Structures are given as C-alpha cells and as structure tokens.
Amino acid sequence: DTGVSQNPRHKITKRGQNVTFRCDPISEHNRLYWYRQTLGQGPEFLTYFQNEAQLEKSRLLSDRFSAERPKGSFSTLEIQRTEQGDSAMYLCASSLDSRGADTFGSGTRLTVV
Amino acid sequence: DAKTTQPPSMDCAEGRAANLPCNHSTISGNEYVYWYRQIHSQGPQYIIHGLKNNETNEMASLIITEDRKSSTLILPHATLRDTAVYYCIVRVDNTGGFKTIFGAGTRLFVKA
Numbered sequence: 001d002t003g004v005s006q007n008p009r010h011k012i013t014k015r016g017q018n019v020t021f022r023c024d025p026i027s028e029h030n031r032l033y034w035y036r037q038t039l040g041q042g043p044e045f046l047t048y049f050q051n052e053a054q055l056e057k058s059r060l061l062s063d064r065f066s067a068e069r070p071k072g073s074f075s076t077l078e079i080q081r082t083e084q085g086d087s088a089m090y091l092c093a094s095s096l097d098s099r100g101a102d103t104f105g106s107g108t109r110l111t112v113v
Numbered sequence: 114d115a116k117t118t119q120p121p122s123m124d125c126a127e128g129r130a131a132n133l134p135c136n137h138s139t140i141s142g143n144e145y146v147y148w149y150r151q152i153h154s155q156g157p158q159y160i161i162h163g164l165k166n167n168e169t170n171e172m173a174s175l176i177i178t179e180d181r182k183s184s185t186l187i188l189p190h191a192t193l194r195d196t197a198v199y200y201c202i203v204r205v206d207n208t209g210g211f212k213t214i215f216g217a218g219t220r221l222f223v224k225a
Contacts, residue, residue: 004156042200042215043157056211091156098206099145104156 004105006092012111013082020078021108025094032075033102034067035091036060043091049075082112117201122220125195131188133219135201138182144205146177148186150197151218157200160186191223 005024013019025032030051035043046065047057051072061067064082069075079086089109093102118136125131137146145164149157161168161175163184168175174187188195200218205211 040217042202042218044215045211045213048211093156098211099162101159101162102149102157103159106154106156 004092004094004103006090006105006108008108009106010109010111012113015084015112016081018078018080019082019110020076021090021092021110023075023077023092023094023105025074025092026103027073029094029096029103030072031095031097031100031102032069033093033095034075034077035093037089037091037107038087046077079110082110084112086110087112116214117203117216119199119201119216119219121217122222124222124224125188125191127193127223127225128190131186131191131195131221131223133186133188133199133201133221134183135185136183137201137203140181140203141205143207144203146175146181146184147202147204147213148173148175149200149202149215150195151200152197160199162204191221193223193225195221196223197221 007022033048034046037043045058046061047067049069052069064080067077089107091107093104095102145162147162148160151157161173163175163177177184198218198220200215202215204213
C-alpha cells in the first residue's frame with residue numbers, strides 16, 4: 001500500500017462549474033477525513049466517515065458540498081456551483097481507528113477562476 | 114472547543130534539540146494533544162499524540178504538563194529536513210462527536 005492517494009493533484013475550474021475529487025485511503029483504514037486548507041492557514045476539518053457512514057460534518061460544509069464513501073473504500077468530495085472562495089487545497093486523511101495516527105494524502109489543489 | 118497557541122516561528126541549529134511549545138489552557142479531560150508537521154506542498158504528517166503521559170516514538174517526544182495546559186514537542190537531533198510547519202492540535206473523538214482544530218502552527222527553521 002502506497003499511502004493515501006488523491007486525484008487529481010490540481011484542478012482549475014470556472015466559477016459555477018461542479019468539481020469532484022477522489023480519495024483512496026490506506027486499505028485497512030476505517031476512518032476517512034476531509035479537510036480544506038487555504039494559504040498560510042492550518043487545515044480545517046470538513047467531514048469524516050467511519051466505514052461508509054458519514055458521522056460528522058463541519059459548519060464549513062455548505063449545501064454545495066457533498067461527500068460519499070460507498071462501500072467504505074474510496075471517497076469522493078463534490079463541490080457544486082463552485083465559487084472563488086472555494087479555491088483551496090483539499091486534503092484527505094485516513095486512520096485505522098478513532099485515536100490512531102492519521103495518514104494524509106498530498107491533497108487536491110482547486111483553483112476557481 | 115479547546116484551541117492551541119503556538120509561536121509563529123522558531124529557529125534551531127542542525128544537530129541540536131528543537132523544543133516546540135504549545136499552550137492549550139482550555140483543554141478538556143477527554144481531549145488528546147496531537148502534533149503534525151507539514152512540509153511545503155505536501156499533506157500534514159502525523160508525529161505523535163498523548164493524553165496525560167509523556168510519549169516518545171522514533172520521531173519525537175511529547176511532554177505534557179501535569180495540569181495538561183501546555184505541552185512541548187521535542188525533536189532530539191534536528192536536521193535540515195525537519196524544517197516545516199508544526200501544528201499542535203487538541204482533538205476529541207467520542208460519542209459526543211469529533212472535533213479537531215488546527216491553528217496556524219509554528220514554522221521551524223533548522224539552520225546548518
């Protein structure tokens with residue numbers, strides 16, 4: 001297993017378009033987390049899954065954002081009707097359990113023009 | 114929600130110990146202290162975590178004060194590759210929910 005994989009690495013989209021990002025966690029990890037990070041700031045928690053169940057969503061996750069983790073394996077994060085304020089690095093992390101060490105992916109950098 | 118306070122930047126000489134402080138004076142009894150670091154253009158890397166007791170692993174040591182209001186991450190022999198932003202966070206994950214808040218971190222510069 002090569003760690004947490006995120007695709008694409010970079011995405012440039014026009015305002016108003018929909019985008020979808022994919023995260024492939026470490027295969028035996030039950031927990032999967034999504035974060036957003038803007039320049040000069042630490043990551044901000046968005047949501048997490050325990051297997052296929054989405055257990056927590058941050059207030060940051062507006063109704064334009066949706067995340068899924070079908071079958072408890074990979075996860076997707078979709079942003080509808082993108083806005084310039086959505087430009088950020090979107091990070092995915094996974095862990096074996098609730099207090100284990102998280103492994104982060106390298107992120108997907110979204111630029112909305 | 115407990116938040117953390119860290120100095121914005123620190124310098125350390127290569128080969129010396131780097132001691133990174135973190136204040137978390139409002140931490141609750143069920144919140145853990147986690148440390149991560151992030152090298153430019155990469156995702157954060159987990160370093161260590163603890164609840165009450167001091168912890169050590171192959172990367173670092175974590176010293177938590179008895180009142181749990183502050184902690185120190187120690188990199189025993191800093192190298193140039195340890196130059197990164199270090200984040201101290203408090204995190205809770207129980208039946209009451211999951212909370213984790215990253216601050217702006219400490220930018221550590223290791224100099225030759």
